[in-house]
Amino acid sequence: MGETHPPLRVCSYEDRAEAMDSLILMAESLCAADRGVSLHLTVPEAPDSVRAWARGRPEVVLSTARPEGVTGWDVKPWLLLQELNEGRPEALWLDDDIIVTGEISSLVRQFPRDSLILAEEWVRAEAVPASQFWGMPAGRKIPVVNNCFVRTTQVHRPFLERYLEMAHDPRYRATQLLPIERRPQHLMHDGWLLLALLQSEEFSYVDFACIRRGRHIAQCAGSSGYRPVDRLLDMFRGLPPLIHGLGRKPWQSGREGSRIHRFLLDLATDVSPYVLAARRVARGIGMTPDWLEARTRTGAVLRGLTAGHPGMAGLPLASIHAVGVKISQMMGLNQREIDSCS
Numbered sequence: 001m002g003e004t005h006p007p008l009r010v011c012s013y014e015d016r017a018e019a020m021d022s023l024i025l026m027a028e029s030l031c032a033a034d035r036g037v038s039l040h041l042t043v044p045e046a047p048d049s050v051r052a053w054a055r056g057r058p059e060v061v062l063s064t065a066r067p068e069g070v071t072g073w074d075v076k077p078w079l080l081l082q083e084l085n086e087g088r089p090e091a092l093w094l095d096d097d098i099i100v101t102g103e104i105s106s107l108v109r110q111f112p113r114d115s116l117i118l119a120e121e122w123v124r125a126e127a128v129p130a131s132q133f134w135g136m137p138a139g140r141k142i143p144v145v146n147n148c149f150v151r152t153t154q155v156h157r158p159f160l161e162r163y164l165e166m167a168h169d170p171r172y173r174a175t176q177l178l179p180i181e182r183r184p185q186h187l188m189h190d191g192w193l194l195l196a197l198l199q200s201e202e203f204s205y206v207d208f209a210c211i212r213r214g215r216h217i218a219q220c221a222g223s224s225g226y227r228p229v230d231r232l233l234d235m236f237r238g239l240p241p242l243i244h245g246l247g248r249k250p251w252q253s254g255r256e257g258s259r260i261h262r263f264l265l266d267l268a269t270d271v272s273p274y275v276l277a278a279r280r281v282a283r284g285i286g287m288t289p290d291w292l293e294a295r296t297r298t299g300a301v302l303r304g305l306t307a308g309h310p311g312m313a314g315l316p317l318a319s320i321h322a323v324g325v326k327i328s329q330m331m332g333l334n335q336r337e338i339d340s341c342s
């Protein structure tokens with residue numbers, strides 16, 4: 001007889017009106033793909049669309065009050081601590097720009113019980129030293145990780161409390177008001193608070209692991225965060241259980257740049273694995289947001305030829321892009337470029 005586990009508690013948060021569709025699509029995809037989770041969504045003043053969706057899913061708890069003193073900047077440690085403080089053995093933060101296509105509760109079980117589980121970044125790079133700024137001597141070198149996926153257990157409470165404290169720091173808060181290109185590296189976004197803690201001597205005892213880019217999560221940054229070889233293999237082994245639409249959001253229409261630049265961005269959006277996976281979920285529940293429609297004729301053709309397969313439609317573009325990325329890696333990709341996609 002197999003071991004039985006309590007449902008894995010997943011939490012997420014959204015307070016931007018333009019991101020409500022993506023929140024519903026993440027939540028719907030998670031509940032449909034994984035019977036082993038319970039989902040706690042915190043959506044201050046949730047619109048009717050979110051309330052109506054949640055009513056149809058008994059495994060979902062929707063909190064509509066704004067937690068006191070919580071903003072978009074410190075929400076992750078705050079929500080995770082809330083779940084752990086209520087006595088749950090573990091809690092997982094999941095970004096809402098993700099589509100879930102497989103069980104993540106069983107994915108989590110593949111890792112050591114008390115590992116802090118994060119996600120591999122779309123590129124491999126070592127994180128610049130960030131702990132010294134916080135007065136913490138460095139203890140170890142770590143790779144840049146992506147905190148779209150943060151699985152914590154009771155042993156991580158001191159870590160999360162410090163993370164929350166750092167998120168309240170006025171120096172961090174002031175930096176978050178600056179445009180991204182003016183922020184120093186070590187204060188770029190809340191992921192860097194987590195990296196600083198992991199680097200520090202004080203928290204060097206925290207055992208952390210990452211879900212794998214490609215096999216476990218498609219990190220859809222530009223066209224090749226989800227590599228051509230993985231796209232081909234996934235035709236046979238199935239899509240990765242998580243598809244993350246990091247970087248530019250398809251519901252934000254950028255109109256800057258030259259005509260060709262705009263065309264390429266629109267085309268990349270049309271064949272984005274995140275957008276195509278989101279479209280499948282939306283169809284299943286009769287949702288038709290504009291941002292899932294093709295913007296270019298080429299994109300519509302590629303979708304048609306591949307029956308809208310999330311990995312295949314973008315394969316030609318990803319292959320061209322992968323060559324470009326190889327060249328920039330040989331020339332030394334700088335960290336700011338990596339960060340601008342988180």
Ligand SMILES: [Mn+2]
Pocket residue numbers: 095096097148244245246342
């Ligand atoms: Mn994200």
